Amino acid sequence: MSLDVSLQTDPGVIATDPVEEARRQVEICNACRYCEGFCAVFPAITRDKVFADGDITQFANLCHNCRGCYYACQYTAPHEFELNLPRALASARAESWERLAWPGGLARLFQSRGDALAAALIAGFALLFAVIAALPGEGEGFYAYLGHGAMVAIFAPAFLLPLAALGVSLRRYWREVGGGRLALPDWREALLAAGRMRNLNGGQGQGCNFEKAERFSDARRHVHQAVLYGFLLCFASTSSGTVLHYLFGMEAPYGVFSLPKLLGVPGGILLVVGCAGMLALKAKADPALGTPGRSSGERAFIWLLGFVGLSGLLLYAVRGTGLTGPLLALHLGSVLTFFLLTPYSKMAHGFYRMTALLREAQDKRERAGG
Amino acid sequence: MSEADAATLTGEVWDVVVVGGGNAALCAAIEAAETGARVLILEGAPRDYRGGNSRHTRNFRCMHHGALGPLVETYDEEEFWADLLRVTKGETDEALARHAIRTSETCLPWMQAHGVRFQKSLSGTLSLDRTNAFFLGGGKALVNAYYLTAGDLGVTVAYEATVRHVGIEGARATHVEVDYQGERLTVQGRALVLAAGGFQSDLDWLARAWGPAAKNFLIRGTPYNRGVVLKDMLDHGAETVGDPTQCHAVAIDGRAPKYDGGIVTRLDCVPFSIVVNKDGQRFYDEGEDVWPKRYAIWGRLVAAQPDQVGYSIIDARSIDLFMPSVYPPVTADTIPALAEKLGLPVEAVEQTVATFNAACRAGEFHPQQLDGLATEGLDPPKTNWARPIAEPPFYAYALRPGVTFTYLGLKVDQTARATGPEGPYDNIWSAGEMMAGSILGQGYLAGFGMTIGTVFGRIAGQEAAAHVA
Numbered sequence: 001m002s003l004d005v006s007l008q009t010d011p012g013v014i015a016t017d018p019v020e021e022a023r024r025q026v027e028i029c030n031a032c033r034y035c036e037g038f039c040a041v042f043p044a045i046t047r048d049k050v051f052a053d054g055d056i057t058q059f060a061n062l063c064h065n066c067r068g069c070y071y072a073c074q075y076t077a078p079h080e081f082e083l084n085l086p087r088a089l090a091s092a093r094a095e096s097w098e099r100l101a102w103p104g105g106l107a108r109l110f111q112s113r114g115d116a117l118a119a120a121l122i123a124g125f126a127l128l129f130a131v132i133a134a135l136p137g138e139g140e141g142f143y144a145y146l147g148h149g150a151m152v153a154i155f156a157p158a159f160l161l162p163l164a165a166l167g168v169s170l171r172r173y174w175r176e177v178g179g180g181r182l183a184l185p186d187w188r189e190a191l192l193a194a195g196r197m198r199n200l201n202g203g204q205g206q207g208c209n210f211e212k213a214e215r216f217s218d219a220r221r222h223v224h225q226a227v228l229y230g231f232l233l234c235f236a237s238t239s240s241g242t243v244l245h246y247l248f249g250m251e252a253p254y255g256v257f258s259l260p261k262l263l264g265v266p267g268g269i270l271l272v273v274g275c276a277g278m279l280a281l282k283a284k285a286d287p288a289l290g291t292p293g294r295s296s297g298e299r300a301f302i303w304l305l306g307f308v309g310l311s312g313l314l315l316y317a318v319r320g321t322g323l324t325g326p327l328l329a330l331h332l333g334s335v336l337t338f339f340l341l342t343p344y345s346k347m348a349h350g351f352y353r354m355t356a357l358l359r360e361a362q363d364k365r366e367r368a369g370g
Numbered sequence: 371m372s373e374a375d376a377a378t379l380t381g382e383v384w385d386v387v388v389v390g391g392g393n394a395a396l397c398a399a400i401e402a403a404e405t406g407a408r409v410l411i412l413e414g415a416p417r418d419y420r421g422g423n424s425r426h427t428r429n430f431r432c433m434h435h436g437a438l439g440p441l442v443e444t445y446d447e448e449e450f451w452a453d454l455l456r457v458t459k460g461e462t463d464e465a466l467a468r469h470a471i472r473t474s475e476t477c478l479p480w481m482q483a484h485g486v487r488f489q490k491s492l493s494g495t496l497s498l499d500r501t502n503a504f505f506l507g508g509g510k511a512l513v514n515a516y517y518l519t520a521g522d523l524g525v526t527v528a529y530e531a532t533v534r535h536v537g538i539e540g541a542r543a544t545h546v547e548v549d550y551q552g553e554r555l556t557v558q559g560r561a562l563v564l565a566a567g568g569f570q571s572d573l574d575w576l577a578r579a580w581g582p583a584a585k586n587f588l589i590r591g592t593p594y595n596r597g598v599v600l601k602d603m604l605d606h607g608a609e610t611v612g613d614p615t616q617c618h619a620v621a622i623d624g625r626a627p628k629y630d631g632g633i634v635t636r637l638d639c640v641p642f643s644i645v646v647n648k649d650g651q652r653f654y655d656e657g658e659d660v661w662p663k664r665y666a667i668w669g670r671l672v673a674a675q676p677d678q679v680g681y682s683i684i685d686a687r688s689i690d691l692f693m694p695s696v697y698p699p700v701t702a703d704t705i706p707a708l709a710e711k712l713g714l715p716v717e718a719v720e721q722t723v724a725t726f727n728a729a730c731r732a733g734e735f736h737p738q739q740l741d742g743l744a745t746e747g748l749d750p751p752k753t754n755w756a757r758p759i760a761e762p763p764f765y766a767y768a769l770r771p772g773v774t775f776t777y778l779g780l781k782v783d784q785t786a787r788a789t790g791p792e793g794p795y796d797n798i799w800s801a802g803e804m805m806a807g808s809i810l811g812q813g814y815l816a817g818f819g820m821t822i823g824t825v826f827g828r829i830a831g832q833e834a835a836a837h838v839a
Binding site: 036 | 490
């Protein structure tokens with residue numbers, strides 16, 4: 001048996017490189033192991049004794065920033081080891097998204113700068129106002145302002161191209177973390193972990209230490225679940241509309257008791273409430289435990305996502321009035337911006353997180369001999 | 371939680387003043403506050419370092435019959451007592467010890483009810499899942515939970531409040547003198563709980579007991595256990611227990627921080643290695659027993675070597691056999707090069723390794739059990755896991771004594787009451803490391819410090835509150 005101890009770092013030498021610094025901290029965690037019960041990161045750490053860059057990328061993306069380990073840690077500053085694992089892993093996480101993004105560079109801009117994201121949103125609004133003004137409508141409801149053909153022409157590529165870009169990034173991720181062939185139980189395990197946000201429950205359902213320091217709270221898990229399920233319902237609403245249109249020849253506008261509305265209205269409400277909650281909790285949380293230099297991009301993204309939900313609800317509320325046109329431009333402009341920026345904004349984290357959960361399920365199964 | 375200003379501290383006669391801010395102090399404060407008493411905690415450390423050595427702990431040894439919390443099967447009084455007797459070699463007070471053991475069973479649910487969370491035993495500690503309940507997140511998480519609970523109960527906490535002197539008239543404590551926010555304050559209380567730990571962070575005190583060698587000792591825990599209050603009580607003529615010269619020391623990584631290195635500085639490679647001193651000579655059987663049963667004696671062994679340092683040397687075949695050390699090993703492709711890097715006499719080390727290798731004999735090597743693979747004709751022998759150090763690269767870790775706690779403490783009775791020159795004090799109780807020497811006079815039993823702290827902390831709090839009720 002041998003072990004490549006040359007990968008080990010000196011615990012007393014704080015590094016500026018995010019991956020190197022995360023490695024230093026993870027090595028200290030692996031020698032301590034007191035936090036094993038909080039989340040999936042620590043048991044994953046204990047499976048190895050030394051850590052390659054890909055391992056650090058995996059731990060970083062598995063970490064949900066619940067902060068339980070920080071408040072329990074006996075090595076936080078002023079201790080000379082200066083542990084702040086939530087921050088170290090958040091740094092390595094942001095670094096990995098920006099490094100793995102395709103094309104590169106865009107992610108750095110939109111992850112870190114809220115003003116850039118706001119400018120993109122304004123551009124999205126302007127484009128939609130221009131398109132609505134330039135093209136004639138061709139139907140009922142909002143199609144009276146922007147025809148179905150034009151919508152498809154804009155949104156099909158705006159949806160599919162970012163997905164392709166994300167696919168490239170996730171392939172790079174999978175290679176970097178040493179992922180192999182997935183089995184059905186891996187999907188089940190990862191989907192359950194994501195759906196319940198198990199890694200935000202503190203290990204025993206008491207929640208995390210996000211906005212109340214040492215005190216546990218389930219608020220973040222709940223508002224984040226509102227965002228997740230709100231988003232999925234909205235997405236399902238749009239998808240159901242597409243299916244009704246193409247397969248059943250049923251065109252918008254849909255009534256209150258149609259599938260798109262039954263999914264979309266609660267989805268929009270959850271999304272708005274969830275995003276508002278996320279912003280409120282973020283305002284109370286200690287920024288020193290979050291990602292350095294990414295706060296502005298993170299907040300701007302939550303505003304964008306919340307605005308997508310809110311404008312969608314308002315668009316429905318003002319149906320049949322003269323406000324439909326402007327609101328349609330605002331809603332579709334925000335949706336367009338949201339889609340196009342998915343690989344480069346905080347939205348990407350959902351995809352990386354799901355991939356990390358899959359890799360964790362797979363690694364755990366393989367090491368257990370499954 | 372109210373963090374007090376100086377006027378708050380001196381503005382009233384407190385019902386109960388608790389000196390110290392670790393597990394025992396917090397248990398006492400919570401118990402007293404639950405009766406409605408006005409309680410003040412004087413914690414010597416700053417908020418970030420609050421909790422004394424409790425912040426480095428990770429489990430609680432607990433008697434139980436059938437599953438209890440995270441504990442499985444049964445761990446009864448007799449087995450617990452036998453374990454204690456074995457490590458202390460009789461240096462214990464049976465009545466007090468049995469009282470602690472019996473009471474531990476009701477403590478675990480009390481701890482849960484006051485915010486402590488337990489988890490299954492940590493990986494690599496499965497052998498303890500019957501005897502020791504592990505804290506989710508470790509001792510600092512426990513300390514945090516208790517501070518929150520104490521705060522919710524209205525307990526006032528002063529951090530960086532260094533108690534310099536206990537005012538005693540006859541058998542009664544009247545006040546304590548505290549350095550706080552740049553002033554010397556007189557804080558009055560009707561009952562006093564002393565739970566301020568041992569004196570292991572006062573290197574001068576250690577040096578008086580151990581000689582100048584103590585200056586090379588590393589302190590595994592808090593730098594704030596300087597024994598100021600203990601010393602003051604000794605000056606008052608309070609009765610003590612425990613050997614004043616002894617401390618519990620284990621062998622840890624020689625590069626560990628001077629203070630507060632805690633759990634991560636431990637080094638588990640000794641059984642698979644040879645250990646040489648600064649002269650390149652072996653000095654003890656490295657394979658005498660499995661490491662959890664031997665790491666404590668190695669603190670003493672290394673302390674007795676010149677410059678209080680040892681070097682554990684292994685080869686490539688053994689590097690993956692133990693829990694990772696947080697410090698990377700010193701690595702070289704030959705033994706002379708390794709000795710050179712360590713600053714050891716090259717020829718002596720080469721000779722020691724060659725002699726050791728020549729004394730090894732063929733046989734089955736089993737790292738997880740006593741394999742009986744012993745050297746022949748070597749002094750000192752290595753009686754297990756004696757496999758030649760032959761396959762490069764070679765690795766070495768420096769070892770130094772790491773002091774965990776001291777044994778000297780205040781003598782207490784079953785109600786945790788301290789005793790002065792004229793018999794028991796009227797209103798002074800003591801708990802935790804400060805009186806643990808009564809029960810743990812020698813050796814160490816994993817998780818038992820927290821048992822003593824919790825049991826006697828709670829008793830001290832109840833008694834103090836009853837006294838002022």
